Amino acid sequence: MRIISGQYKGRRITAPKKLPIRPTTDMAKEALFNILNNHYYFDDISVLDLFSGTGNISYEFASRGTTAITAVDDNFGCIKFINETAKAFEMPINTIKSDVFKFLVNSKQQHTIIFADPPYEFELEAFSKIPELVFENNLLEEDGLLIVEHSKHTDLSQLNHYSHSKSYGGNVFSFFS
Numbered sequence: 713m714r715i716i717s718g719q720y721k722g723r724r725i726t727a728p729k730k731l732p733i734r735p736t737t738d739m740a741k742e743a744l745f746n747i748l749n750n751h752y753y754f755d756d757i758s759v760l761d762l763f764s765g766t767g768n769i770s771y772e773f774a775s776r777g778t779t780a781i782t783a784v785d786d787n788f789g790c791i792k793f794i795n796e797t798a799k800a801f802e803m804p805i806n807t808i809k810s811d812v813f814k815f816l817v818n819s820k821q822q823h824t825i826i827f828a829d830p831p832y833e834f835e836l837e838a839f840s841k842i843p844e845l846v847f848e849n850n851l852l853e854e855d856g857l858l859i860v861e862h863s864k865h866t867d868l869s870q871l872n873h874y875s876h877s878k879s880y881g882g883n884v885f886s887f888f889s
Contacts, residue, residue, distance in 0.1 A: 713725050713726075713727070713735045713738065713766065713768050714738060715771055715772060715775045716738060716741055716742045716745060716772060717742075717745065717772070717775065717776060718754075718772070718774075718775030718776040718777065719775050719776075719777070720771070720774075720775040720801055721775065723775075723801070725766070725768075725771065725797060727766040727793055728789065728793065730789065731765070731766065731787065731789050731790055731793060732765075732787060732790075733765040733766050733790065734765070734829075734831075734832065735765060735766050735768045736768055736769060736829060736861060736883065737880070737881065737883060739880055739881065740861075740880040740881065740883040740885070741768065741769070741772060743878065743880050744859070744878075744880075744885055745772060745776070747878065748825070751857075752824065752825070754773060754776040754777045754778045755776075755777035755778065755779065756824075757773075757778055757780070757823075757824035757825060758778075758780040758781075758821075758822070758823040758824050758825075758853070759773045759778055759780065759781045759782070759823060759824065759825045759826075759827065760782050760784070760821075760823040760825070760826040760827070760851070761773075761781065761782065761783040761784065761827050761829075762784050762812045762815075762816075762826065762827065762828040762829070762830075762842070763784070763785060763812055763828055763829045763830045763831070764783035764784060764785045764790065764794060764807075764829075765785060765787075765790055765829065766790065766793060766794070767783055767790075767793065767794035767797060767798070767805065769827050769829065770783045770794065770798075770803075770805045771797065771798075771801070771803065771805075773825075774798070774801070774803035774804060774805060775803075779804045780804070780823075781803075781804060781805045781806065782805075782806045782807075782808060782821075782823075783805055783806070783807045783808070784807075784808045784809075784810055784812055784815050785807075785809065785810075785812075786809065786810060786811045786812065787809075788809060791807045791808075791809045794807050795807055812828070812830070812842075813841060813845065816842070816845035816846060816849060816851065817845060817849070819849065819851060820849075821851070822850065822851055822852060822853045822856070823851060823852065823853065823856060824852075824853050824855070824856050824857070825856065825857050825858075825859065826846055826851060826852060826856070826857070826858045826859070827859045827861070828842050828858070828859070828860045828861065829860075829861040830842065830860070830861075830862070832862060832863040832866070834862075834866075836866065836868075839860065839862065839866060839868055839871075840868075840871050842858070842860055843858055843860070843868075843871055843872060843873050843874075843888045844871075844872070846858050846888070847872065847873050847888075852889075856889070857887060857888070857889055858873070858887070858888040858889070859885050859886070859887055859888075860885070860886045860888070861883060861884070861885055862883075862884050862886065863882055863883070863884065864879060864882050864883075864884050866884070868886040869886070871886075871888070873888040873889060874886065874887075874888055875887045875888060875889050
């Protein structure tokens, strides 16, 4: 994987093979950040990266100037990798090893953007818990956005707060506001 834009543009990051991950493709990531770039100043926002895996999305925000980034994953190896990479690049990424659903129940901090990249094999019920918990617990700022990445075989359009989706190959980003 590589960082698409910003201070660390072009830098390649290679995650250990043993991590249980499926990083967002460069094509999909670039398209997503082109959309976000039209709505936000990255140095003025707060980001919560759920199911963060390699930290791919967090690195992209940090490279573009975001200084308030929290990455949450329940895998110790993923958290360790994100911490090591963030330290090497001097990126301001705060990591939390936690079950994402428990984190969402207990969190009180609001964010401008919440990005969730859960396992594609999740059942619809598990996917639906993400926006449900985010909105129940008021975790988005006033003009905030929840983005859930999923496969093209999953349809989240019937969930509360759903706005729209964008597809890139087999990846889909569903937006909630």
